[in-house]
Amino acid sequence: MDMGGINPAILIASLMVASVPIILAALGELVVEKAGVLNLGVEGMMIMGAICGFATAVATQNPYLGFLGGAAGAACLSLVFAVLTQVFLANQVATGLALTLFGLGLSSLIGQSYVGIKPPLTGTVPLGPLAEIPFLGPILFDHDWMVYVSIIACGAVWAVLKYTRMGLVLRAVGESHDAAHALGYKVVRIRVLAILFGGALAGLGGAYISLVRVPQWTDGITAGAGWIALAIVVFASWKPWRILLGAYLFGGITVLQLNLQAAGARIPVEYLSMSPYLITILVLVIMSSGKGKAALNAPAALGQNFHASR
Amino acid sequence: MTGTPTTTAPRPELLAVQGVTKAYPGVVANSDVSFSIAEGEVHALLGENGAGKSTLVKMIYGLVKPDSGQMRFRGQPYQPSEPKAARASGVAMVFQHFSLFEALSVAENVALGMENPPPMRELSGRIKSVSEAYGLPLDPGRMVGDLSAGERQRVEIIRCLLQNPKLLIMDEPTSVLTPQEVDILFTTLRKLASEGTAILYISHKLEEIRALCDEATILRRGKVVATCTPRDRSAREMAELMVGATLTPPARAALPKGDTALEVTGLSVNSPIPFGMSLKDVNFRVARGEVLGIAGVAGNGQDELLLALSGELRTEPGAVKINGKPMGATGPNARRAAGLVAAPEERLGHAAAPDMTLVENALLSGVVRKSLVKNGFIDWAATGRFAAEIVKDFDVRTPGTHVAARALSGGNLQKFVVGRELSQTPSVIVINQPTWGVDAAAAASIRQAILDRAAEGAAVVVISQDLDELLEIADMFAALNTGRLTKPRPVEGLTIDEIGLMMGGAHGMEVAHVGH
Known part of the structure; x- marks a missing residue:
């Protein structure tokens, strides 16, 4: 089954693992953007999740509490963003960028004493004989539980946005905050909650990097995953299932690039690391050449601050 | 400038507004405004832009809190703290600038304006039946962004009607309609009024008010300057009450056309x-x-x-x-x-x-x-x-x-x-x-x-x-x-x-x- 020294089953299995942080962060950002808020601080929130999760897991020797700690830490950071943009009406783009820089610095400060420590292991979900199935077994049934959580989260976000009243109100707020306000919905409250949810998911993604993917703490451990997550939200044109697709595609490229290096292929690695962004730009061009904003499916009030005048 | 007695045939009072005042920094939007609406009455709120009509109805709909004054709704003290409370009491509003979401479907837009909407499929059925009963046909599955202005207004009206309102507030509803669409709207409104729904109708189009409304309250610079029965007054009289001055139509000289x-x-x-x-x-x-x-x-x-x-x-x-x-x-x-x-x-x-x-x-x-x-x-x-x-x-x-x-x-x-x-x-x-x-x-x-x-x-x-x-x-x-x-x-x-x-x-x- 080898193709030039690369085993496809292992490649697919490892791309599923590689894309978990991106899926989680991108799903969180999708919910935030569906509520009409553009939070460019995903990278900062992820790395805060990575260090907070790592620290909690090391302190409690429990990886599950570690993930919770990561989500809580990143949600706290996103609360800063929420207060600045929703209460003090700061510019969302500038605040989001500042949040990333702040998160990178703060995580590095907190992480100083954690360099070189091993976190507790996150085990695989025991699915018994299923994992023994040739080819499909290692791809589908031999993962840690966060891989399954990320896929279930995708379905849950999709169902909530499409079928529940909560999802409808969230989309309405992102579509036109003035109309939502006129109907009596609490625009600021809904947006703050969405931002917190986005922060928590980004934190989970970050914790997955430091607890499972790597697993150790080094400065700048997320290495741009937050930016890829932001790109994927646009690539997916704000649709949850397409986030899964996009994340697997981009996660696949990351894994492929490592495998190709190992296999001694002659493509420079830099081309592959550029490709997610190039593809995003291409997708954007193709989508916007369609029927304008409607085809883009972008929330109409994205990035606009809301202030209830009168 | 004196008011005529409000109702000839006594109908039970639905909403009474007494001495309501609302000031914003630098401007008094409403000053000591009082009027009342009976059940099944079509009541006009008349005034220039900036006369305080919108602020007044926003208070009735719970979007704005009055500084002082009281309101009574069906005999009970009425102080809606938010639109949800107003809707629960039976007040519905069709906005001047549509409060619709373009990228959502008709049914979703209607659901957003309701307190406890039924499941989508049932709601779609009710939208169909109610819209046809009132002569305002609508397809619940269509995207609002693709609808004409007249159809968008129907979405708002249907959204209100599904909640069986006692009082329907309409803020300048005809500014976006063709004359034929205005006729249809008026037919719907008269039907509603005959069923006992009171309508508070805001406009500065005087002929429409004369055709539709039973009573009128005229506002100028935030104050009630007159009440009248529109059918008994000429449009010109009402315009002068509204503006507080006599109006001269623009004059033009007949000119030969050039190139x-x-x-x-x-x-x-x-x-x-x-x-x-x-x-x-x-x-x-x-x-x-x-x-x-x-x-x-x-x-x-x-x-x-x-x-x-x-x-x-x-x-x-x-x-x-x-x-x-x-x-x-x-x-x-x-x-x-x-x-x-x-x-x-x-x-x-x-x-x-x-x-x-x-x-x-x-x-x-x-x-x-x-x-x-x-x-x-x-x-x-x-x-x-x-x-x-x-x-x-x-x-x-x-x-x-x-x-x-x-x-x-x-x-x-x-x-x-x-x-x-x-x-x-x-x-x-x-x-x-x-x-x-x-x-x-x-x-x-x-x-x-x-x-x-x-x-x-x-x-x-x-x-x-x-x-x-x-x-x-x-x-x-x-x-x-x-x-x-x-x-x-x-x-x-x-x-x-x-x-x-x-x-x-x-x-x-x-x-x-x-x-x-």
């Missing part, structure tokens, strides 16, 4: 606006001294036509000819140099940069024709004089020319942006909605200024949704309907029915008369 100054042939262009309307084969010509009035329900290509004429949208060179020269492929500055000035509908953000001062805004459009830049440097002295001249000539009420455009009230900013274009000695003038949101006295002076420019030999295109305005100032009349322009006809001899048909009649309203 063709603006010629548009086969203009087709795709809309750059999301959910916009593309123009399809638009043809017309305007002579010097002539005013062409273009009517149409909002969203039928008005914005696109203005963009194509001003040069913001480029077309085939021959599609737009200014003084005989093909200018279709040139931008706004080249067209200004050739003599065409344009004033778009959207004041803040399109006609004026909100955070720039009036002087800077005067520069932005006046730079070409007023030669305000010398050797690459701005002549601020001349620009300041130009801005001061506009403020003086058009009676723009502002503390000075160095305030930001955003700080002016809508009507004053409108006077400024229209004045800025008219002051550039243009040979072709294109204006979209010249008097939108401007009070009657200022509107009269803007119309007079437009007629004066025409008398001086300018060709004028006025795009407006206000039919009365067009009939008052235009020589020729045409209507935009789904991006096509009807053949211009002389205004003299046109009937309101013909105009309605030119505007596209009633869209998809064949079933509309069932409910009668």
